Amino acid sequence: AQKITQTQPGMFVQEKEAVTLDCTYDTSDQSYGLFWYKQPSSGEMIFLIYQGSYDEQNATEGRYSLNFQKARKSANLVISASQLGDSAMYFCAPLRQGAQKLVFGQGTRLTINP
């Protein structure tokens, strides 16, 4: 089974600071994708950002960016200028080429303090 590691079960950050959420994964595939999702307390999973393993540039989407290090098999999510509304669970999910399902990591609970 694919192993996904999010080493930070919980993080507390001051508003307006940047925060990095870690994700490492175990795959022998050369071609794959990496998704990050946000889950607020309401329960809905919100797609944030995607990185393809062959993308030359790190993915960026507004205040979200990925620090993708293919050799280390890590794709850390960076949130710049954090806001109170960023408080949520964050899940990373690699997707192997040809696979039809996402497997989620255990998640990191991020709390933004005012």
Add this chain to the structure above:
Amino acid sequence: DAMVIQNPRYQVTQFGKPVTLSCSQTLNHNVMYWYQQKSSQAPKLLFHYYDKDFNNEADTPDNFQSRRPNTSFCFLDIRSPGLGDAAMYLCATSAGVGYEQYFGPGTRLTVT
């Protein structure tokens, strides 16, 4: 706005009483998924449809069934809910394999 809708948002059922959860989408996506998420855990895939092609996860209990009568709708049937089936049930859609998934707001199921 195109979206994924789940009804009801909260469902209470009795032990052993069949229950059906509903999901609909206006995205016209080919793939629809059902996930189970228990407290403080990651979502766990139960099954998915690629068009009409049903794909069951190996560890999904037989108690869980699904129907997809058309592109827009997908149902999760729990034939005899047990206390251990109390969870959040998330429906998601995607345009195809390898594409991002869009989730509905979830149905929180309570079993009494």
